[in-house]
Amino acid sequence: MANFFNDNPELKFHLTHPLMKKIIDLKERDFAEKEKFDYAPQDFEDAMDNYEKVLEIVGEISGDVIDPNAESVDAEGPSLIDNEVKYARGTEENYDALVEAGLIGMTLPRKYKGLNFAITPYIIAGEMISRADAGFANIWGLQDCAETIYEFASEKLKDEYLPMFSKGATAAMDLTEPDAGSDLQAVQLKAIYNADKDTWTLNGVKRFITNGDADISLVLARSEEGSQDARGLSLFVYDRREKAVKVRRIERKLGIKGSPTCELVFDDAPAYLIGNRRMGLIKYVMSLMNSARLGVGAQSIGIAEAAYREALKYAKERAQFGKPIIQFPAVYEMLTNMRINIAAHRSLLYETARMVDMYKCYIEISEDRKLEKEERTEMKTYQRFADVFTPLLKLTASELSNTIAYDALQVHGGAGFMKDFPIERIFRDARITSIYEGTSQLQVIAAIRGVMTGVYLTKIKEYEAMPVNPESEYLKRELAKMTHAYEEVVEEVKATDDSEFTDFHARRLVEVAGNIVMGHLLLQDAMRDPSYKNIAELFIKAKGDENRGKIAYIRRSDLRDLGTYKQVISEEV
């Protein structure tokens, strides 16, 4: 009888953020569908009430169905039968429960039988499902593919495929190949156009494909013969009913074992082009990846929440030296650090989700009418912020997820190393978050632009201009100092005019900016809920020192250090 929405007040706190009023107004277009669909909201309060009540359903299914199944799903995993994937029993039960509850296609418009929810509540749902079972969250979260079809495919394809999601169609994004991982420009799967039938035929191999045997697959393939780079790639939709793709194997993995990771062989597989040729990677996959990265952000926070709760429970129950171990400073410090870091990164998660909501709402409106000048400006501003906040979130949240899983296992001591507690599974599941949908190292490459072009600084200055509680003023001043130091060191790095030096320190710079951003977000949270004051204080104190350390290190290093770094390992060979 657990409910992962009701037992975590932070979720409702973020759902009811003041900006949601504007997001809902834009999303519902002045509630234009209230007469047309019997489940459309009448006004803002009604829409918000819908979000809350539907998230309660997600919370209930997460707590009562998915979480209890997680252990058996991890043990059983999917199996390969006649080149097709069969999910573990628990996975099927989880998915059926979500389909029955109408929770596939949450963000799709109502005309495609979706719920027309904003991204933010969808991300809250993703966080809860990830807390219950991170591996299963992938299968559910691949409904992101519907979003890509909706945004870029033709009306005909939309009409054909989108309504399938509400009936429970599963999806996959087939991007990676044996020689095209982080570098997707190297994709080789071949797409040949058949003019007489106006269809495409796909041939080749895909690897590491999550949920590869899905009903609907988005496939990145080389449509321009003889091309070598991203400009020769297009995106296609493949329908499983064609039976022209074989699952050659299911990978054996460290974690997220319930989620089938497949190697696929395309054998004259018929497929339809999404949008325009040659825009596959450049535009559509970039958009899809951004959604997926936001999703991994939510997944990371969900895993961290699960790990923290396991550690807290164990630390309260486990007694050593005559008292519960939670009473020892070494233990409670770890637990408190988990709690404040989850709060900070969760604020970053939902801040990013709202940014995505804002610009996507405007894009949707712009399909029907020309945007006003102010609207266009607002859309561009939010998109610019979302583009750098998404990799910042993916980077910091996935790394945090790993740190917390590590510490939570540590709190369990020897018992945590055994298969007897859920923490060992959570620990294994966390590991992938900083790898897939772009490794942390790749997120840094995207995020460093936010440092170098000053986008993070612009946002930080916006936060600085916002009022805080009088008792938090000193924390705001501390953040201002941190910002000043950040501005200075960024200028110093720029002054070297050396791209390798910038790359070398890029992660440090991004993390320094991220700490300041999260500090401000916590101060804003404290305006709405005083319980965030302590969290903000501890976070800003700790991150102030961390930033000073990072900045000192950047200042002490020079171009010669890079050479030394390379020299040390070159001597090993």
Add this chain to the structure above:
Amino acid sequence: MSGLKIIVLAKQVPDTRNVGKDAMKANGTVNRAALPAIFNPEDLKALEQALLLKDKYPGTTITLVTMGPVRAASIIREAMFRGADGGILITDRKFAGSDTLATSYVLSLAIKKIKKYDLILAGRQAIDGDTAQVGPQSAEKLNIPQITYVEEIISVEKNKITAVRRLENGVETVEAKLPLLMTVTASAPDCRSRNAKFLMKYKHACTPSEMHHESEDYISLHDTRHYLDIIEWDINDLKADDVYLGLSGSPTKVKQVTNIVFTTKDSKVLEATDKDIDQLMAELVEHHNIG
């Protein structure tokens, strides 16, 4: 088989599964204020059986019928969020203190007033009273057949239903004629979750009494969306006879309530062999249970 008309009988009960120290009052009665009100668990299982039939036989309609205070309408909404089509709340101050006989009297009057139905489903028993009498008594009053302890409904053909009963020592597959009443047992499948679209569609559903509390912004929805009207009947609607209602209509009297601690030891299973029986006899004689 075309669509069925199904009535599900359900009760809102205090959640006795999570009993805290405030659960009982000093006089031994249940402290309802301290316990959350929930959809009786076995009634939810009866609802799931109805929903499975609705999945299988398109055109099926499900009406939830409950007797209780005004707030009991919330379980009608809960049923609608899962796929029921509507419901009837039977409420009247004169029902207070009803035992199973008085309750089944009222329910049977309501069902007679509904007139057309193929099947009545109810949970085996409610977790607050644990009597398992209301279902069978209602069937008797309606003079229709009944199947108790149903775990699975296998099929519904023209005027014939086949169901599996879960008994203590096995299962029994039985057939019966429609219309009939069935009580569903705890081993039947759990009820599905609420559905997001149904929830958004029906959340403003309410009874006339509840309408006063509904936000003014949404009352006008009832003008055009009649599916939002939950029917409410009182004793006048049912033309019920006062004598059979409430305390006066309830022969059951609580004589005494005692707190007990279970002390029964584990049970013992014996084979029907001479050896086991001889040994049992020897044990009973030794412990002076007999002889």
